Every structure is written in structure tokens, then in C-alpha cells.
Amino acid sequence: MHPFFLFENLNSLVQPFSDVSPYYRPFILHGEPTQIDLFLVGINPATSVYFSDGVDSCKWVETLMNHQLYHKRYSSNGPTRKGIQGLLNYVKIHYSNSILETNINTYPTDKAKYLKTPSIQKAVIEGEYRFIKVLVAHEPSLIILHGQYTTKHFINLLEKNQWITRRSVKKGMPIKYREQQFPHFTFSYPSGKKGNVFACRHLMYFHKGNSYQDFLNGITPFLKKDLL
Numbered sequence: 454m455h456p457f458f459l460f461e462n463l464n465s466l467v468q469p470f471s472d473v474s475p476y477y478r479p480f481i482l483h484g485e486p487t488q489i490d491l492f493l494v495g496i497n498p499a500t501s502v503y504f505s506d507g508v509d510s511c512k513w514v515e516t517l518m519n520h521q522l523y524h525k526r527y528s529s530n531g532p533t534r535k536g537i538q539g540l541l542n543y544v545k546i547h548y549s550n551s552i553l554e555t556n557i558n559t560y561p562t563d564k565a566k567y568l569k570t571p572s573i574q575k576a577v578i579e580g581e582y583r584f585i586k587v588l589v590a591h592e593p594s595l596i597i598l599h600g601q602y603t604t605k606h607f608i609n610l611l612e613k614n615q616w617i618t619r620r621s622v623k624k625g626m627p628i629k630y631r632e633q634q635f636p637h638f639t640f641s642y643p644s645g646k647k648g649n650v651f652a653c654r655h656l657m658y659f660h661k662g663n664s665y666q667d668f669l670n671g672i673t674p675f676l677k678k679d680l681l
Contacts, residue, residue: 457590458486463514466583470560470576475501476513477559477580479587483520483541484551491595491676492588493541493554495656496603497568497580498561500527520554536656540599543669547676553591557606559583565602581610592642595675600655601628604637607650616640628654635671649675 456462466479478498502508516523528534541552560580562568568577598604605624611617622638631637631652640648653668 479559481554489553497558501561532657536659598652604652
């Protein structure tokens with residue numbers, strides 16, 4: 454087991470910011486708790502789970518360690534969840550290692566725009582910090598971002614941490630053009646390891662026709678490489 458998945462570490466990562474805050478959701482694990490080299494990244498979780506719902510941190514950690522358990526207990530089964538699952542089903546055909554589904558901000562809100570709510574700003578800042586902890590713990594070689602807002606936010610995060618230089622990646626580029634680049638861009642972690650970043654439209658649209666097929670074809674050769 455990778456040290457990241459020790460219960461003490463995970464218990465710390467999910468703890469609410471305050472007594473009235475929901476649990477953080479730093480990831481959902483697809484596979485075994487080994488080193489993860491592929492992240493699927495959105496902007497933030499939509500489903501809020503509270504201690505007051507009768508869910509203690511042990512049960513919450515247990516749920517995040519098993520994507521099937523999460524789907525059974527908490528999935529909304531809405532368009533975004535269906536799209537995420539659709540992309541992951543494709544990835545798992547070509548990629549044999551474990552995958553981490555995560556978000557740039559681990560603090561849950563019904564809609565991403567609510568991350569700007571003034572009353573929760575400290576909790577939101579902490580939510581981004583916890584994502585960085587997850588990212589640094591694994592340093593994945595493959596990162597798939599879904600959504601233009603997600604992509605811009607990720608670029609900002611890399612700039613803020615000086616992992617890329619300002620203006621080295623175009624922030625104004627439409628997502629349809631980002632989706633045609635394999636990878637969209639690369640960067641180096643503090644250790645020197647390289648991360649390959651791919652970007653596509655928000656996955657709430659994934660189930661509509663075959664409009665993502667060119668993107669899937671483009672990432673497939675990278676999925677087949679043993680990058681660990």
C-alpha cells in the first residue's frame with residue numbers, strides 16, 4: 454500500500470473545516486491503493502456529506518477507497534457522474550493501473566460558482582491546499598482535466614506554485630482547441646518528474662453522441678505506455 458493511503462493520513466484529509474462544514478472529498482479511488490500515475494480532475498465535488506448525516510470519518514474514508522461503494526451510497530447519477538463514468542470506462546480498457554478521480558478544490562458545493570461564496574472562503578482555500586497535497590503525494594504522469602474552468606484554474610495553480618512560468622500556457626484558448634493537443638502541455642514537479650496534461654470539455658456532455666472520440670483516440674497511446 455502506498456503511504457498516502459494510510460488511514461491516519463486520509464482521516465486528516467477528509468476532516469471538515471468546521472463543525473457545520475461538510476467533509477472534504479480529496480479523491481475517489483478506482484483500483485488498488487498503490488502509487489497512482491493517472492488523475493482525472495474536475496473543479497470540485499457536488500455532493501456534500503456531513504457528520505450530522507450519521508457518517509463518521511471512518512465510513513467516509515471507506516467509501517472514498519472504493520468507487521463502487523461511493524456510487525452506491527452517494528452518487529447523484531446525474532449527467533456529470535455519468536460522463537465521468539463513461540470516460541473512466543474507456544480509460545480502464547487501455548490502462549491497467551489504478552486511477553484517482555479528484556478535483557482542484559476538494560470542498561463540495563452544489564455548483565462550482567458557489568466556491569466564491571464569501572462565508573466559506575477559508576474552507577475553499579483549504580480545499581485547494583488539500584488537492585495540492587494529493588497531487589504532490591503521487592506526482593501523476595497523466596492528468597486529464599475536464600472543463601474550461603477546471604483547466605484555467607489548474608494553470609493558475611501551477612503558476613502560483615511556480616511549476617510553470619506565467620504565460621507559458623494560453624489561458625484564453627477555447628477548450629475545443631485544448632482538446633486537440635496531446636498533451637495540451639507539460640510541466641515539472643519539484644522532484645523533476647514530468648506531468649502530461651490533457652484537457653477536454655466538461656464531462657456532463659460525454660454521453661451525447663461520439664463527440665469525444667477524437668480526444669479519446671488522442672489520449673489512448675499515452676494510456677498504453679507504462680509511465681510509472
